[in-house]
Amino acid sequence: xxxxxxxxxxxxxxxxxxxxxxxxxxxxxxxxxxxxxxxxxxxxxxxxxxxxxxxxxxxxxxxxxxxxxxxxxxxxxxxxxxxxxxxxxxxxxxxxxxxxxxxxxxxxxxxxxxxxx
Amino acid sequence: xxxxxxxxxxxxxxxxxxxxxxxxxxxxxxxxxxxxxxxxxxxxxxxxxxxxxxxxxxxxxxxxxxxxxxxxxxxxxxxxxxxxxxxxxxxxxxxxxxxxxxxxxxxxxxxxxxxxxx
Numbered sequence: 001x002x003x004x005x006x007x008x009x010x011x012x013x014x015x016x017x018x019x020x021x022x023x024x025x026x027x028x029x030x031x032x033x034x035x036x037x038x039x040x041x042x043x044x045x046x047x048x049x050x051x052x053x054x055x056x057x058x059x060x061x062x063x064x065x066x067x068x069x070x071x072x073x074x075x076x077x078x079x080x081x082x083x084x085x086x087x088x089x090x091x092x093x094x095x096x097x098x099x100x101x102x103x104x105x106x107x108x109x110x111x112x113x114x115x116x117x
Numbered sequence: 118x119x120x121x122x123x124x125x126x127x128x129x130x131x132x133x134x135x136x137x138x139x140x141x142x143x144x145x146x147x148x149x150x151x152x153x154x155x156x157x158x159x160x161x162x163x164x165x166x167x168x169x170x171x172x173x174x175x176x177x178x179x180x181x182x183x184x185x186x187x188x189x190x191x192x193x194x195x196x197x198x199x200x201x202x203x204x205x206x207x208x209x210x211x212x213x214x215x216x217x218x219x220x221x222x223x224x225x226x227x228x229x230x231x232x233x234x235x
Contacts, residue, residue, distance in 0.1 A: 004159075033221055035223075037226070042228060043206060043228050043229045043231070044226060044227065044228040044229065045160070045208065045210075045226035046226075047223050047224075047225060047226075050221075050223055091159050091160075093159070095221055098165060098172065098173050099172065099173070100167055100172055101214070102148055102165060102167065102172075102173075102212075102214055102221070103221045104150065104162040104165065104173070105152075105160070105162065105224060106162075107159030107160050107161070108159050109157070109158055109159050110157075110158070110159050
């Protein structure tokens with residue numbers, strides 16, 4: 001069965017520290033996609049990144065970077081020089097294909113990140 | 118351009134009452150999804166529309182739940198005879214599907230409707 005595990009329930013860091021959020025997934029599909037979303041206190045899920053199973057290149061976007069390792073079924077997310085505004089719940093998600101070529105998202109339980117000034 | 122909008126943002130109701138939520142997707146997005154999120158958990162898929170056709174329903178969607186997207190634009194999710202276990206955040210997402218492809222489009226989420234059943 002498709003599954004996403006985010007073992008870290010809550011992480012607390014001091015501003016400017018680097019922090020890595022772990023994500024491990026299970027899938028029977030050979031082609032799949034992985035996502036990270038951010039959920040601030042307002043509740044809206046904000047899309048951060050999408051990565052397909054054929055592309056294991058790491059990606060960097062400003063202070064954010066993602067490390068995809070197919071061999072360990074992991075898709076970890078690192079925030080460099082964290083800021084208070086990064087405080088939120090972060091979700092990792094895995095695509096599961098639907099019949100008509102669309103897909104639904106299978107989410108992990110999320111990691112709450114608290115960045116203290 | 119506006120994002121996905123949902124109304125109401127909050128709803129408090131008594132057990133046994135019916136409630137209806139509305140979702141307005143991003144303009145021209147042909148795909149629309151409903152998810153439910155309980156406290157401390159990630160969202161769980163409920164149902165999916167391609168234009169006005171409801172193509173997928175989760176087993177989580179009991180008989181008391183019904184969703185529609187009558188003209189392929191906005192969608193409504195109705196819960197009849199609410200129970201305390203229905204208390205959750207109901208999230209709507211939309212995407213622009215381009216047909217069979219190996220590259221799924223991104224789903225964009227609305228702010229959600231938080232339901233509390235007393």
